[in-house]
Amino acid sequence: MAKAASQIDMPVGVIVRKTPGVTRWARWNWRAVAVLPGAGPADWQELRREGEAVEYHAATLPLTLWADETEAYMVNLSDGQPSIYLVLRNELKGDTPLNAVLITASPFQGQDYADTGEEIVEKIPMTEGLIAxxxxxxxxxxxxxxxxxxxxxxxxxxxxxxxxxDARIRQTSDVFRAPRRVLQ
Incomplete structure (x- = not known):
């Protein structure tokens, strides 16, 4: 669905996997594992459960491509595994402690969010259709x-x-010395 000649959008669903943590300080480990191009709306809908591991369709976000960002997309496509970057924020409420904020195909924008340290940035491999x-x-x-x-x-x-x-010194001998206080 094209809004203008310079941008294009596609809804992309994000699959997040919840597994038990390996330390006593982190009870759960949350990791983005896949994307669903063209997915419908979702809000942490459970897809699959294997023991204590659970996969959720966490959210569907618009993936927007901009004509000005094509250099970043070229860098991403030339990588060994082209990826989508998912930005997650910590939420301290309910069973879903993460809020999916943004997805992008620009590694530069993903790096900008990772540099702040406020958000979690996950790198998710693109599907063949998304790469095309x-x-x-x-x-x-x-x-x-x-x-x-x-x-x-x-x-x-x-x-x-x-x-x-110092401009207050009128002599040319030593321009770096401090002015002397005149005693009266």
């Missing part, structure tokens, strides 16, 4: 930017010692 969808959009909108090396100005800026030292 992102690749087609990227090839259609990508414009290679030509590198232009900047050149220095020929102006010499080191000829005048402007602003060196």
């Amino acid at each position: 969808w992102v690749r087609d959009f990227t090839l259609k909108h990508h414009q290679h930017e030509v590198f232009i090396k900047r050149r220095r100005d020929r102006k010499q800026t080191d000829l005048v010692e402007d602003g060196k030292g």
Whole structure:
């Protein structure tokens, strides 16, 4: 569903697996394991249970591709395993302590969220259909930017010692010394 020529959206469901924690400080281990392209709405719907491990369809979020971000998508597609990045926030209520906030195909945006330390960023492998969808959009909108090396100005800026030292000192002998207090 295209909103404009520069962006395209697809609803993508996120599968999160809950397993028992391995330490006494973490009771449960939550991990995003898969995506469902074109999924319907969901709110932590249980999909499968194997012993204590439970898989949930945690949320369905819009995956938006932007024409300005095609360089990031190219980097993602050239990776050994192209991935979707899921941003999760801690919620301290109920049985679902995580809130799915955003999904993106841009590794740069995923890294930005990971740098804050406030959110959890999970890397989920893309399905073949999702890879093709992102690749087609990227090839259609990508414009290679030509590198232009900047050149220095020929102006010499080191000829005048402007602003060196303390302006209250009127002598040229030592511009770095502090002004003396005049005794009266």
